[in-house]
Structure formats: structure tokens, C-alpha cells
Amino acid sequence: MIHPWNLGLFRQLGTDPEHMPHAVLLHGPAGVGKLDLAVEFARWILCQQPGLDAACGLCDACNWFDQGNHPDFRRVEPMEAEADEADAAPAKKAPKKGSRVIKVDAIREIGEFLSLSAHRGGWRVALIQPAESMNPAAANALLKTLEEPPERVLLLLVSHQPGRLLPTVISRCRKVPVPLPPRDAALAWLRAAGLADAVAPLAEAGGAPLAALACAESERATRREAFLDLLARPRHLDACQAAQSLTLPEAWGWLSRWVHDLLMQSLAGQTYYFPGRATSLASIATGTALSDLLALQRELALGGRWLQHPLNAPLLLESWLIRYGEIAGDRT
Ligand SMILES: [Zn+2]
Structure with a gap:
């Protein structure tokens, strides 16, 4: 689902698919729908008969995507770090319990996946979120893919804290800020989502509507x-x-x-x-x-x-x- 305040950005991203950058960094505060925007965009790029504002939702590609098994799409998210992780800093105690990182193996796997030709003859898409969870080894592995990107490949990076990414990674992405929506739009959406008193949660969430929903729980x-x-x-x-x-x-x-x-x-x-x-x-x-x-x-x-x-x-x-x-x- 694309949230209404992100629809303009979605259209901008899809304006010219033939001149799509190899990597897009969607960044902005937590709770404004960056991940949903990235997922919907991946679905749209892979759709066989995409509409102007959305994937068709009916074709084989959309069905595979919705079931989580489209062969040309990968999604990378943090895993619990293991104590014997070779590329993490050594520590006397056991600080990694509960820490969540994207490890180098996951990013190398993405590099290999992207280097293959697409099953469907179209795009191969990988989504990394939150990108700042990559540890240094993973970020360096990603850099190799960004430096020599294969054809018709799209890397979508989602980040709440782009300042924690390697500058060399950022400089190889098209940066797309996803800002807070206007307050009225956020309040209208929250009320439509069933939140009768949306003002206080939206304030606590600093204006981010999805975070406001969590605040109201x-x-x-x-x-x-x-x-x-x-x-x-x-x-x-x-x-x-x-x-x-x-x-x-x-x-x-x-x-x-x-x-x-x-x-x-x-x-x-x-x-x-x-x-x-x-x-x-x-x-x-x-x-x-x-x-x-x-x-x-x-x-x-x-x-x-x-x-x-x-x-x-x-x-x-x-x-x-x-x-x-x-x-x-x-x-x-
Ligand atoms: Zn479709």
C-alpha cells in the first residue's frame, strides 16, 4: 500500500523506467511509510502490466510478489548477530545479544543474485532495510555491487538514519527524501484508520503517521x-x-x-x-x-x-x- 502522502514521490520514481538509476536511497524519519513505498515500487517495476499509480495486482508477477516468492526480488533485513561473527568488533562481554545487523553474507548473496539474468527477462530488484543496519563489512560488499552494477538492476535502500551510511554508498545512490506529510493529511489518514483522537499520538510521533499509530496502541x-x-x-x-x-x-x-x-x-x-x-x-x-x-x-x-x-x-x-x-x- 502506498500512503496517500507518498503518491507524488511514487509517480516521480516511476516517471522514466528506462532511465532508472541502479540504486535509490529512500530516507526520512521513521514512520512516514518509506518501506511501504519501496515495496510498492518494487512490485510495480516487476509487474507485467503496471498502471500509472500501482501494480496491477492480477498478473503472475504480482501474484508471486504478493506470496513472497517472486524469483527476481530479494529483501534483506537485519538478523540477530551471532557471537562468533567474524566481521564484528571483538568484545569481552556479550553485547550482541539483541543487536540486529545486516551481515556481509546477506549482501554478498544479493550481489550474486543481481549478477544473474532475470528469470522474467525484466528487472532484478533488491530491497535493503534499514540500510544503516549493515555492518562495515556488509556495507563494503554492497559498495562493490554499486560500483559495477549489472544491467536492469534496481537496489532500493531504505534508511531512517542516512548519516550512518558510508558516504561512498550514499554517493552512488539517487537520494530520495521522504518527508513528514502535512499535519492535516496525517490527521485525516489516522482518523480514517480508526483513530478517533489522533492529535496527541501524532504529536508524540513528531508528525510521523505510522509511528503515531504505534503510539496510540x-x-x-x-x-x-x-x-x-x-x-x-x-x-x-x-x-x-x-x-x-x-x-x-x-x-x-x-x-x-x-x-x-x-x-x-x-x-x-x-x-x-x-x-x-x-x-x-x-x-x-x-x-x-x-x-x-x-x-x-x-x-x-x-x-x-x-x-x-x-x-x-x-x-x-x-x-x-x-x-x-x-x-x-x-x-x-
Ligand atoms: Zn501485475
Whole structure:
């Protein structure tokens, strides 16, 4: 499915199939439909009778694609890293449990697949997502394919964080930014998807509609509200207990947004992610030094790189929460 706000991009991509680049990098924030756009584009390229805005959905190619066995299409996603992985950095502990990477073998396999001629005499398409999950060896293997691309081959790379890709990989791709949709379009789509109150989830998701759907999921919303209740009373925050009961990526996301909103309150008297918490945020921001908030924001930004390598998630989270409790100025 192509989301309505990405339809213009889809048409642009397909304007001139005979002069298609060998590699396209779709990049933008998480939750704006980049992957769906890439999948639909692959399906369209391989379709035997494509329409202007979509694959036909009826031909043999579409049927194979929909069943996940089109012979000229491959999709590469991260696998759990194994402890004996030769091309990963050595480590004393076991940091790779839970880390998800795209390994060199998967990319070499893609290189071989693309070097064969297409079963159907048309395109061969490979989709790599998220491309920043490639470890250095995998990225270098991809570079070889990008340097000498076979004919009628399309590599689709999807990335939330293109800054983590090798510059040499980026420079060999056509870069296609997939931006946030206009707010009204996002709200209309969320409401059509059955979300009666779409404003708060869309704000929390920073304007990304698919991420907003996840934010609205009821169990997650309950966990979030409980965590925000803790953040709203920093003086009573038991960092150790809170850190034990939360998962790192989720808590990191909420805490980062909370600190961002505190900064917004300090600087502009506004909230961005949690408008329903504006009163608490304003109260805490009033008594908190701007320099402390900026320092914590930097610390959290740096911490983001550890989310896929949770060496000791509770400890990391606890240290941020302790720091937050020390600097947050609310004394209610
Ligand atoms: Zn078709």
C-alpha cells in the first residue's frame, strides 16, 4: 500500500523506467511509510502490466510478489548477530545479544543474485532495510555491487538514519527524501484508520503517521502515561525502580521527547510531543537550568547509539533518570 502522502514521490520514481538509476536511497524519519513505498515500487517495476499509480495486482508477477516468492526480488533485513561473527568488533562481554545487523553474507548473496539474468527477462530488484543496519563489512560488499552494477538492476535502500551510511554508498545512490506529510493529511489518514483522537499520538510521533499509530496502541499508551507521571514528579522519582520496569528504546524515546519539550518550554513556552502535559512541563522547565537540560539532551542523543546494543539497559536508563532527577526543578 502506498500512503496517500507518498503518491507524488511514487509517480516521480516511476516517471522514466528506462532511465532508472541502479540504486535509490529512500530516507526520512521513521514512520512516514518509506518501506511501504519501496515495496510498492518494487512490485510495480516487476509487474507485467503496471498502471500509472500501482501494480496491477492480477498478473503472475504480482501474484508471486504478493506470496513472497517472486524469483527476481530479494529483501534483506537485519538478523540477530551471532557471537562468533567474524566481521564484528571483538568484545569481552556479550553485547550482541539483541543487536540486529545486516551481515556481509546477506549482501554478498544479493550481489550474486543481481549478477544473474532475470528469470522474467525484466528487472532484478533488491530491497535493503534499514540500510544503516549493515555492518562495515556488509556495507563494503554492497559498495562493490554499486560500483559495477549489472544491467536492469534496481537496489532500493531504505534508511531512517542516512548519516550512518558510508558516504561512498550514499554517493552512488539517487537520494530520495521522504518527508513528514502535512499535519492535516496525517490527521485525516489516522482518523480514517480508526483513530478517533489522533492529535496527541501524532504529536508524540513528531508528525510521523505510522509511528503515531504505534503510539496510540493502548498497552503502550498505558506504559507511556505511567512513565510520564514519574517524569512529572522528578522529586519523587525512584530511578532504580523505574529503570527495572522499562525497556530501553521505549523509555529513551519518551525521555528524549520529554527533555525536548522542557527545552521548548524554556525557550518558547511551547510543547511539541506531549501537549497534554504542558502544565507539568512548564512548571518543571521554570526551575531547571537551560544548560543542564542541554547537557542531558546531548547525553541522551549520544545514548541513542546504544539502543541496538543494550549492554546494560537498566543501568544506562537509571543513570539518565538520576541525572534528570538531579537537574529537574519542579518541587511539587
Ligand atoms: Zn501485475
